[in-house]
Amino acid sequence: MENLLLWGFYLLTFYAFLPGLVSRTFGFKVFKKGRTEREIALTFDDGPDPVYTPQLLDLLARYDAKATFFVVGAHAELQPELLRRMRDEGHVIGIHNYVHKSNWLMRPSTVKKQIRRTCDIIREATGERASYYRPPWGIVNLFDFSNLGYLKIILWSSLFGDWRIRLGADRLGKRIMKKLNPGEVLLLHDCGQTWGADPDAPANMLKALEACLIEGLRRGYRFVHIEEMIALTERNKPLHTGLGKRLLVGLWMLWESAFHVLFRLKPVSGGADEPAFHYRMTTYGGPPVKLEDGVTLSKGDPIAELHFDNRMLQNVARHSSSPLGVAIHLLRVMEKALPLLASSLLADPKAENIRAVYGITMIHRGASRLGFDVVELPENWFARISRIYLRLLFRILTSNRAPRKKRSAGAGGTKNSMSPRMLLMSRERILRFASPLDFTDEECRRSVQTQELPAGGTVAESASVSSTSTVH
Numbered sequence: 001m002e003n004l005l006l007w008g009f010y011l012l013t014f015y016a017f018l019p020g021l022v023s024r025t026f027g028f029k030v031f032k033k034g035r036t037e038r039e040i041a042l043t044f045d046d047g048p049d050p051v052y053t054p055q056l057l058d059l060l061a062r063y064d065a066k067a068t069f070f071v072v073g074a075h076a077e078l079q080p081e082l083l084r085r086m087r088d089e090g091h092v093i094g095i096h097n098y099v100h101k102s103n104w105l106m107r108p109s110t111v112k113k114q115i116r117r118t119c120d121i122i123r124e125a126t127g128e129r130a131s132y133y134r135p136p137w138g139i140v141n142l143f144d145f146s147n148l149g150y151l152k153i154i155l156w157s158s159l160f161g162d163w164r165i166r167l168g169a170d171r172l173g174k175r176i177m178k179k180l181n182p183g184e185v186l187l188l189h190d191c192g193q194t195w196g197a198d199p200d201a202p203a204n205m206l207k208a209l210e211a212c213l214i215e216g217l218r219r220g221y222r223f224v225h226i227e228e229m230i231a232l233t234e235r236n237k238p239l240h241t242g243l244g245k246r247l248l249v250g251l252w253m254l255w256e257s258a259f260h261v262l263f264r265l266k267p268v269s270g271g272a273d274e275p276a277f278h279y280r281m282t283t284y285g286g287p288p289v290k291l292e293d294g295v296t297l298s299k300g301d302p303i304a305e306l307h308f309d310n311r312m313l314q315n316v317a318r319h320s321s322s323p324l325g326v327a328i329h330l331l332r333v334m335e336k337a338l339p340l341l342a343s344s345l346l347a348d349p350k351a352e353n354i355r356a357v358y359g360i361t362m363i364h365r366g367a368s369r370l371g372f373d374v375v376e377l378p379e380n381w382f383a384r385i386s387r388i389y390l391r392l393l394f395r396i397l398t399s400n401r402a403p404r405k406k407r408s409a410g411a412g413g414t415k416n417s418m419s420p421r422m423l424l425m426s427r428e429r430i431l432r433f434a435s436p437l438d439f440t441d442e443e444c445r446r447s448v449q450t451q452e453l454p455a456g457g458t459v460a461e462s463a464s465v466s467s468t469s470t471v472h
């Protein structure tokens with residue numbers, strides 16, 4: 001029963017709950033609304049259509065409006081000349097899968113193939129690599145974040161039901177007019193050939209759009225593609241976190257507490273201090289390992305599984321200015337907490353027969369100095385999911401910092417230099433901590449620095465220890 005609950009929790013967290021929440025609320029790799037003085041972004045999905053897309057391009061040219069086309073690969077394949085025309089006339093082309101199907105209905109590898117295939121079609125026609133992706137119906141799953149690499153997900157701030165012909169051009173025009181405000185990302189459709197759409201609905205869209213283009217220009221607005229909208233928004237970014245994000249962090253903490261209660265995690269408290277971590281009794285599920293002090297660990301052995309406290313992590317992240325800073329800070333926390341953990345284990349009758357303590361973390365620098373064996377995880381789905389989860393978690397925890405400098409390496413650049421590792425320590429060894437250690441700051445710093453730092457990594461990527469991700 002407990003296992004069933006656990007897997008339910010993971011499935012929900014990894015596949016649906018977390019990505020939706022994170023992407024919509026944080027704009028993590030996702031853009032859906034801009035912050036501009038007088039620019040509006042026009043986006044058109046599902047095309048190109050041999051009849052309506054040329055008419056749309058004519059219309060946009062007449063009013064000097066630029067747009068972004070999220071093309072369906074299977075349609076684009078048949079209309080390479082339309083893709084070239086889009087590029088020549090200054091529009092941006094993005095990817096909308098190869099066939100118009102929801103990402104929740106496809107395996108992650110299928111989604112990846114769809115994206116790659118469409119990307120190739122665009123490159124063959126225009127010589128340019130697409131930078132933007134819009135999943136059909138805006139539905140993302142967690143794997144999209146790792147599948148996309150350099151691609152940025154673009155959602156929208158307003159959509160209008162323009163795929164239904166019975167809405168009529170007038171009503172559609174009124175709906176769009178209401179959203180004719182700077183920063184909006186408007187979603188319209190230049191093709192009615194997808195499931196659930198009416199084939200001739202784009203005729204209404206063209207009529208309604210023209211009225212809106214005229215009104216928009218009269219008000220002094222500019223119609224821009226998504227690239228310009230993003231660039232302008234970056235420039236106007238505020239420095240402080242809004243209420244929404246703070247609320248979400250609160251929600252996250254609540255979710256974590258629920259997990260702790262459900263799986264009976266015990267805090268390792270440091271008196272008046274907040275707990276540094278929690279532990280629970282479980283069995284080891286990884287590959288067999290021989291620890292440095294000769295203890296071997298195989299599947300099914302009883303262990304104590306460690307989970308860092310997220311509130312503590314949030315504090316550490318807030319007070320450190322670099323990945324190195326986080327690692328040093330955390331090493332000091334660990335150093336103080338290990339004796340407390342040792343005493344808790346000694347006092348806990350359930351911990352009597354454990355063979356080791358175990359945890360999974362991205363911050364393994366310096367951990368061996370404390371007496372942990374640092375073991376690489378076999379590269380499988382578990383390692384991949386942990387990696388994604390740990391990064392998302394860290395973004396959430398550090399979300400009320402000022403925006404960091406833009407990374408130069410791009411989304412995929414630092415991926416391989418960080419991977420979650422298992423930290424293991426035999427029971428005998430951890431119990432020796434019952435008398436406290438004493439490192440000097442200098443020793444602490446040295447042990448961290450001697451280990452490699454990920455090239456160009458940011459705090460968000462190189463440092464994160466999860467609470468809920470360590471379960472096998």
Ligand SMILES: [Zn+2]
Nearest residue numbers: 045046136137
């Ligand atoms: Zn679509």
